[in-house]
Structures are given as structure tokens and as C-alpha cells.
Amino acid sequence: MMPMPVRRALRRWNRLYRETRLVALSLREKDHPVFAHVVVTRRCNLDCAYCSEYDTHSKPVPIEELLRRIDKLAALGTTTITITGGETLLHPDLEQAIARIRSYKMICVMITNGYLLSVDRIKSLNRAGLDRMQISIDNIEPDDVSKKSLRILDLRLRWLAEHAEFPVHIHSVVGAGTTRPDDVLIIQKRAKELGHLSTAGIVHDETGKIMAIDAESRRVLKEVEDNTRSAFSFARHNPWRKKLLAGQPNDWHCPAGGRHLYICEYGLVHYCMAQRGYPAIPLDQYTIEDCVREAKKPKPCAPYCTVFCVHRIAWVDQLRENPNQALVQLFPPDENTGASTIPAPVRVLQSLFSGSAGKTPSPTTVAFRKAAMRLLKIS
Ligand code: SF4
């Protein structure tokens, strides 16, 4: 068997290739779903005080039904599926679902509280082809609000550092007493020591609206962003998040219902986890026409929305329609010098797949674009 660093490197390059291809597809096609969240069970083994996503008794979605839903999402042209719950590791056939997602060349992400991880389960997730794992950790020691605690999960994080062939993101929710804000910095430091990534989310109510956060939490969120390893982190540059943290609403169009779908345990399509009940159409009857219609509908919850993955899709759509404006929104000019801060690779991708607004692409750009499309197997 190949040594772990080699296996990880191969998987990393394969994932990078597929993710680049999917970003290019998302830039080119404007109607298909980019992200879908699929609930595999509503049951959870924990009971976080701020959570409205779980119960204590539901059965897992039967695997045949789950596979049918994945097939349907693939037929709609979905590029990334995130497996969510409840607690996803409670699903006995989770690996079959992951393998099915990967068989369509989609990116497969899973969210878990990590309690049920073991070395054997990590190896089985490797074999299934999992692309990314997100683990939520809210505090150092368990308390009445959350038991997703570093002290309990540290051993699992070490197992992941040793055996996982996929990247692991540690996600912490900050604000409204969910955690002691400085715990998040300790969690981030530990994540870095183990080679994991870390992000911090803002606490929201059950409708997705940001909740009031104090100055201490604001400081911690800023510090986590500043410590983020990747220069291209959307969390770090996200202009929607910056305005929300400044207490201001965002003026944007939410494309959920088309570009983002949330599939509940009953197989109904909803805008997102926070806006369940709209449009609540069975996935097996959902069409591209439904995607287009629902994506266009105005969403009254948009101004204070904290669902950052949908912001990201809206930004990609804006990049296609008005690339210059989108890039300046994400990478504003340097405050002191006025110089552009747009990273070179982002400029190359933008010019290859979306062109410059109002300009006819040069023959070299057209040739480059065709070659890249062939390389990425986008017909
Ligand atoms: S672990 Fe996740 S799904 Fe379970 S109660 Fe906590 S937040 Fe909700």
C-alpha cells in the first residue's frame, strides 16, 4: 500500500481538479444546483441548546431512497452534495451514499459532531471517497449549551490527523452564549497543530437571521479570520459577512431553491435549513424549471441571512454576470495605495470562463478557454 503522504497528495490533486472543474461549470451554467444539503437522518446523539435540526428518535432515511435522491440531484446537474443531519454517522449505510455521490464526480462533504468516529470508520470513509469533513466544536469543556467539546473530541481529531485522506474543517459557532469566545481561538490553535482547517460561524436564529453578538465575540471572529491559512478563503473575504458583523443588512438576491437545495428527511426540497417549508416540493418531481423559478423569487429573509454557502453561490453568479464588480466586491482595492488585491489565479480563472464585461475576448483567450474546457472535460 502507498504511504499516507502520497495517498493524501494524490487525493488532494484529484480533488483540486474536480473542484476547479465544478467552479468552471458553475460559472458557465446558470440554472443547475451548485450545492445541495441532504439530510440522511434527523436523529442526533447530542442535544445542543441552540439547535433546531435534530430529534431523538427518527429512523435513518432508507438507503434505497437516499440513493434515488442522489441520482435525482445528479440528473439536475448538482455539483456538490453535503451530507447532513441530525448526526450523519448514525446512518448505517452512509458510505454507500458517499460512494454513489462520488460515482457522479460530484464533490461529497459531510457534517458530523465526531462523537461516533473510530479509526475503522475513518478508513471506511476514505474507501468510500469522502472529499471533506466538517466537525463542529463549540467549547473546550462540555456545558449546558453544547457538548461538542475539544476535550472530548481531541482523540478523534488525532485519529483523523493520522488516518483521514480527506481534509477536516473544524467549525465553531460564535455568539449568543453558544461558547466562551476565547475557546474558539484555542480550538483553532489545536486544529492548526493537527493540520486541520478551522472556521467560525455566526450564531443565527431558526430563520437564518443573524443574532446580536457582543464585542468580545466580534473580536474573536476577526481573529479567527485573520488566522485563516488560505489567502482565498471565502469566509475571510466574504463581503456579506463583513456587513452583517458591522450590523448592516445586505442588498443581494438569494438564489436558493435553484442554485442551493436543502433536501429534508422526507425528500422535500426547501430553500435552506433555515427556510424549510418553501417550496416543499418532492425532489422526485423537481425540475430545472422549478430551479429557475424558485431561484428568481425574492427572499424576504435575505438582508440578514447568515447562510454563507448561498452567499458564495450568489457571488459566483455575479462573477459570471458582472466579473469586475464581483471581484472588486470580494477583493476591494488596498485602502492605502488603491492597488488591486485580486489574486492572480482568480483573475486567470475569471478571464478563462467568464470573460471581461462588455469586451470581446481575444483569439488567444478563446483558444485558452477551449483548451481549459477540454482539460476539465467540460464539453
Ligand atoms: S450535534 Fe449538531 S445536529 Fe446534533 S444537536 Fe448538536 S448541533 Fe444539532
Ligand code: SF4
Ligand atoms: S436568504 Fe436564502 S439562504 Fe438565506 S435564509 Fe433566506 S432562503 Fe435561506
